[in-house]
Amino acid sequence: MYQRIVIKVGTNVLTRADGRVDITNISSLVDQIAHLKQRGVELVLVSSGAVGAGKELLPNRTDDGAVAQRQVYSAIGQVRLMELYRQLFAGHGLLCAQVLATKGDFRDDLHYDNMLNCFRALLMDQIVPVVNENDVVAVTELMFTDNDELAGLVARMVGAEALVILSSVEGLYDGPPDAAESRLITRVDPDDPTADRYVQARKTSGGRGGMATKLRIATETARAGIPVMIGNGRRPGILHRLLESEWPGTTVR
Numbered sequence: 001m002y003q004r005i006v007i008k009v010g011t012n013v014l015t016r017a018d019g020r021v022d023i024t025n026i027s028s029l030v031d032q033i034a035h036l037k038q039r040g041v042e043l044v045l046v047s048s049g050a051v052g053a054g055k056e057l058l059p060n061r062t063d064d065g066a067v068a069q070r071q072v073y074s075a076i077g078q079v080r081l082m083e084l085y086r087q088l089f090a091g092h093g094l095l096c097a098q099v100l101a102t103k104g105d106f107r108d109d110l111h112y113d114n115m116l117n118c119f120r121a122l123l124m125d126q127i128v129p130v131v132n133e134n135d136v137v138a139v140t141e142l143m144f145t146d147n148d149e150l151a152g153l154v155a156r157m158v159g160a161e162a163l164v165i166l167s168s169v170e171g172l173y174d175g176p177p178d179a180a181e182s183r184l185i186t187r188v189d190p191d192d193p194t195a196d197r198y199v200q201a202r203k204t205s206g207g208r209g210g211m212a213t214k215l216r217i218a219t220e221t222a223r224a225g226i227p228v229m230i231g232n233g234r235r236p237g238i239l240h241r242l243l244e245s246e247w248p249g250t251t252v253r
Contacts, residue, residue, distance in 0.1 A: 001041070002161040002162045003040070003041060004042040004161050005160055005161060006162075006164070007046065007164045007166065008047075008164065008166065009046070009048060010048050012168035014049035019052060021084070023084065027088055030085070030091075032238070032240060033045065033128060034094060044123075044131060045096075046132070046151040046154060047130050047132055047147075050074045050077040050081050050132055050135065052073075053077030054076045057076050071135055074135035082130065094126050095126060096128045096130050097128070098132075099119075099129050101115065101133065102133065102143075106157075116157055120158075131150065132150075133147060146213055148165060155226050162242075164228075164242065165214055165218065168233065169211070169232060170231065170232045171185065171186070171250030172184070188215070188219070190218070195215060196215055199211050199212045215252070219252055222252045228251070228252040229242075229249060229250070
């Protein structure tokens, strides 16, 4: 069993088809994370969803895609998301801590050391660090590709034994995920230069990334010695499978 992991949850796992926050699925994931904590697993949660939560709170605002608009959605949505996490984790006797970061924090030695020291202190207690990009100040070169990239950097920072990336699909397929003839690829060698031939150009709505980004981050992270499991965050009990030998998605190692 892994002793320290990083779990990244994508926007499409945390929101419903209509864009509203999916409290039912978030509650299920929190229950599973709490179970892992009870088993002695140290973990960091990298959570998307702030922008979606913000759009729900400002439904009549014109969404022109501008950077300032995204900043507004994220700023108010992050409060909504963290309050939801606080309430749900409290039901399990756990606290949650907010950690916001930009790409610059991983480039600056002082910022990096300060963030690492904070993570080390948080992981010692019954606390779940909840990490997201600091959209209020992250623009252009300070922005991550998406939270998959942020999760990979956090996993390496804290010395995680595994990185779990939860999306709205089971993993990497050899064709379109919704095609009956497509097969799930359960294992990917991070040194296989042809692995990206399976990546579909289309990405799901809501998030900034797609399977291409997930596979790139997964291979980079796996080459650093941290196995990566990609799975469907809407599959019931998906995180309980970390306590078993077989992962029901794609593993990059």
